[in-house]
Amino acid sequence: MDDLVFHNPEPDRVVGSNAHLPGDDAIDTSLRPKALSDFVGQNHIKEPLTIALLAAQKRQEPIEHILLYGNPGLGKTTLANIIASEMNGQIKVTAGPALERVGDLAAILTNLAPHDILFIDEIHRMNKTIEEVLYSAMEDFALDIIVGKGPGARTLRMPVAPFTLIGATTKLNLLSNPLRDRFGHVFHLSFYEPEDIEAIITKNATRLNVDMHPRAATHIAKRARRTPRVANRLLKRVRDFAEVKGNGMISEDIATAALNLLEVDTYGLDQVDRKLLEAVIKTFQGGPVGLQTLAATIAEDMETIETVYEPYLLQIGMLERTARGRKTTRLAYEHLGLTPPTLL
Secondary structure, three states: OOOOOOOOOOOOOOOOOOOOOOOHHHHHHHHOOOOHHHOOOOHHHHHHHHHHHHHHHHHOOOOOOEEEEEOOOOOHHHHHHHHHHHOOOOEEEEEHHHOOOHHHHHHHHOOOOOOOEEEEEOHHHOOHHHHHHHHHHHHHOEEEEEEOOHHHOEEEEEEOOOOEEEEEEOOHHHOOHHHHOOOOEEEEEOOOOHHHHHHHHHHHHHHOOOOEOHHHHHHHHHOOOOOHHHHHHHHHHHHHHHHHHOOOOEOHHHHHHHHHHOOOOOOOOOHHHHHHHHHHHHHHOOOOEOHHHHHHHHOOOHHHHHHHHHHHHHHOOOEEEEOOEEEEOHHHHHHOOOOOOOOO
16 A cells, blocks of 8 residues: 555645655655644644643543644644644554545554554545445444345444544535534634744754844745745745855845756745736736636646645636636736726
8 A cells, every 4th residue: 555656746846735845855844743733834723722622631532533624834744743643642654545445444443542543634535435335433432244146245343542633634525514514613723813924934944053133034935925835835945045056044145046047936836826816817918817728828737736836826806707718817927027907
């Protein structure tokens, strides 16, 4: 299961929240907060989650099953690890597509200890047969496994230790209602506020023993697409630039030079983002343009545009979704140095 490789629509984008670049694992692990009190941002989640954790600890029970949804890179895996740490349990990490057979799930669940966490990433891509077996495990802490075939088949019930399932997904709408209803807590991770991203960069620069000017942290934060994973990656790239081109100190000028070299502009857009916006503006006069037509124009598939490129462009107000298709806004024209139509 661990050898499966899944399609990554943005393997080399330094600002890609789905991208997996060399060194990412090491830096993500070293900079990941270990306690909920150290987790910056997502305050709408932290308070109810803190109460749920304290209540579960007081009753000496596993915390109710948790569903985390939101864009990649916002901290779903980090929160799962924090919850496991707060509950003094171990965490077993897998992905929906990796669970191919009922035996895969059974092997994982029967090896869990009380209060352990099972974290399933991309849970919306889980096999439906596996999902149905998971229902009894979530509700009754037991596995109902069919042994044999035909008239002689029988159901074998295997008890499992009381555990907590944490599911993570970027597409809540693809989860079946029966599965979604079995989660006691459903939390949406939203894009971070700029001041939270700046706080994350400042804290992580200290952890990396990097001397950084406060204005440099602000500058990096502005280009980090309101996403911690991107912020950490940019911080690492700027640190490398400062060590090679400077004296190791990250000043505002060093940060600017490094990010310009990476072709990450002041809104955190890279060449791919600008290509998409320019296609809508120059080829379709600012839109509206249908998703299928836009995908063909920039040689990308529709799902990649919809799930990878669009969310941030919509968030910062450079792109709009309408009933007739995608439209660029006045801000997009101004950012690309183009003159917007008078009626826009």
